Amino acid sequence: MSSPCTQSKGEEEKKSDSVQIDPGAGYKYGVLVSEDTPVNRNDAHSIQLKIDFSGEKENDKNHVSTLEKVSQNESYAELPVQSKSALKRKMKKDLWELRKKEKRIQEREKRKKRKLDPTHRLNTVTRKQLKNATMANSNCKVTIAIALSFDNYMDERSLAKCVKQISRCYSINRRATDPVQFHVTSLDGASLKEMSKNSGYENWDVNLHEKHFTEIFSKEKIVYLTSESDNVIENLKDDYVYIIGGLVDHNSHKGLCHKLAEEKGLSHGRLPISENIDMKTRKVLTIDHVFNVMVNICNGQSWKEALLEILPARKGAQEKPVDDNTITNGDRIADKFAVADEDAAADEDAEADEDAEADEDAVADEAASADEDAAADEDAVC
Ligand SMILES: C[S@@+](CC[C@H](N)C(=O)[O-])C[C@H]1O[C@@H](n2cnc3c(N)ncnc32)[C@H](O)[C@@H]1O
Incomplete structure (x- = not known):
């Protein structure tokens, strides 16, 4: 089956049961926004979800690739679509899972690099200090x-x-x-x-x-x-x-x-x-x-x-x-x-999302x- 992103118009019409994902517009900070077209549940299961890659920063390539992976996921085309919001929920969840995995890999690489950095030891707390600085x-x-x-x-x-x-x-x-x-x-x-x-x-x-x-x-x-x-x-x-x-x-x-x-x-x-x-x-x-x-x-x-x-x-x-x-x-x-x-x-x-984005790296480092x-x-x- 061809990717839902690459289907021709003819294929689209024939496949009334499939989900069309068009990398067009409407994506911001991990939230997938769909067009406001109401879904007619009686005769149409086709939904247009629009994802915008244009707002992505140049250095956010991984993020874009995650989106592409989600948007090109062929299984969406086979989903028996219950409602537009159910699909959106599923895509958001999948996107979140994929991003989480990528972030973990990036964090691990960052930690490895940091350990190799000769200045790293100067900025970190020693085990001895950690052992002594207890609540007791x-x-x-x-x-x-x-x-x-x-x-x-x-x-x-x-x-x-x-x-x-x-x-x-x-x-x-x-x-x-x-x-x-x-x-x-x-x-x-x-x-x-x-x-x-x-x-x-x-x-x-x-x-x-x-x-x-x-x-x-x-x-x-x-x-x-x-x-x-x-x-x-x-x-x-x-x-x-x-x-x-x-x-x-x-x-x-x-x-x-x-x-x-x-x-x-x-x-x-x-x-x-x-x-x-x-x-x-x-x-x-x-x-x-x-x-x-x-x-x-x-x-x-x-x-x-x-x-x-x-x-x-x-x-x-x-x-x-x-x-x-x-x-x-x-x-x-x-x-x-x-x-x-x-x-x-x-x-x-929007502020909370920015908050999360801005603090995410710091938090991840700290959690690690x-x-x-x-x-x-x-x-x-x-
Ligand atoms: C994100 S806030 C929760 C906000 C929540 N809507 C509320 O009304 O409690 C988390 C916690 O941080 C603490 N907090 C946040 N800002 C504070 C402030 N300016 N002064 C004192 N405590 C604060 C409170 O204990 C709050 O429950």
């Missing part, structure tokens, strides 16, 4: 817990991103001179299954719990972190437990963690972002960015230093003019725009390093 040896007694239990609010891909962010948190903590007391709670069901993909995670220097955090920590010591809180965190206290919601939702469940904290009668607080830096986008950070900022605070940085170091440039984080700690009209206007930004779901998704850490931990246990 740390001078920092601040507890940070990532609370899972949002499995029902995340699809497979978001849950995978969530667990990837947790593995990055682990990596950040292992590299800190004084690691925080790190816990992951409600690790069961789909979250546990996803976490189990990190081989050796059971050996990580992290307290893993199946239970909900309210069953582990005393209520009076809990501070739920949420960007919607009116309470600004100024200092991190040793005997307190700071909860980060284990949720990757591109803010589609805006205010969820704040609502949960209120419902459970828990204290809550937000990071002092507008008090320390100017930021032109919304102030909802990713799990690993929140964690990283807090680890850096525990290791002696000021809020300003930590926020400027951790927040990606695309967030537009800038130093605030000296002595400007009051909320200005400019801040209010910026906040207003940020809220409008939050409400624009489409913009948010986390595995190396686990190996170091294993050594320590032996």
Whole structure:
């Protein structure tokens, strides 16, 4: 059978049961967009899916080749098409799987190259340092817990991103001179299954719990972190437990963690972002960015230093003019725009995708390093 991309018009007409994939237009950041033509389920199973290669960057050849592999997959032509969205879902899933495999190969090659680089050893933490910098040896007694239990609010891909962010948190903590007391709670069901993909995670220097955090920590010591809180965190206290919601939702469940904290009668607080830096986008950070900022605070940085170091440039984080700690009209206007930004779901998704693209390499590297850490931990246990 010929590829669906190369079928002639005559063949197309004869094959009313087949799916036509036309590498024309409409692809952006891993999302396949189909034409808005409604499918007449009674007499036509033919769907035109359009994929745009034109927007791809010159250096993104692998990405394009992945797309070609997916779009030229002959099996699509044989699919008994139920609906246009079912086909789109299948193509997206296949595309995601193929990209994942390619990424893994690229990461492995990158790691191999890095090991051969003579400067590599200078930039990495030694095994000895890793063995010594444990939570038990740390001078920092601040507890940070990532609370899972949002499995029902995340699809497979978001849950995978969530667990990837947790593995990055682990990596950040292992590299800190004084690691925080790190816990992951409600690790069961789909979250546990996803976490189990990190081989050796059971050996990580992290307290893993199946239970909900309210069953582990005393209520009076809990501070739920949420960007919607009116309470600004100024200092991190040793005997307190700071909860980060284990949720990757591109803010589609805006205010969820704040609502949960209120419902459970828990204290809550937000990071002092507008008090320390100017930021032109919304102030909802990713799990690993929140964690990283807090680890850096525990290791002696000021809020300003930590926020400027951790927040990606695309967030537009800038130093605030000296002595400007009051909320200005400019801040209010910026906040207003940020809220409008939050409400624009489409913009948010695009931003989240950019986020993922921009951070993907860094996260992958860190996750890989986390595995190396686990190996170091294993050594320590032996
Ligand atoms: C991606 S956010 C989840 C956003 C979600 N829509 C919500 O309303 O909670 C993941 C977690 O990071 C923490 N977080 C994000 N930005 C924060 C901020 N500016 N201050 C305090 N915590 C923040 C919160 O604990 C939040 O649950």
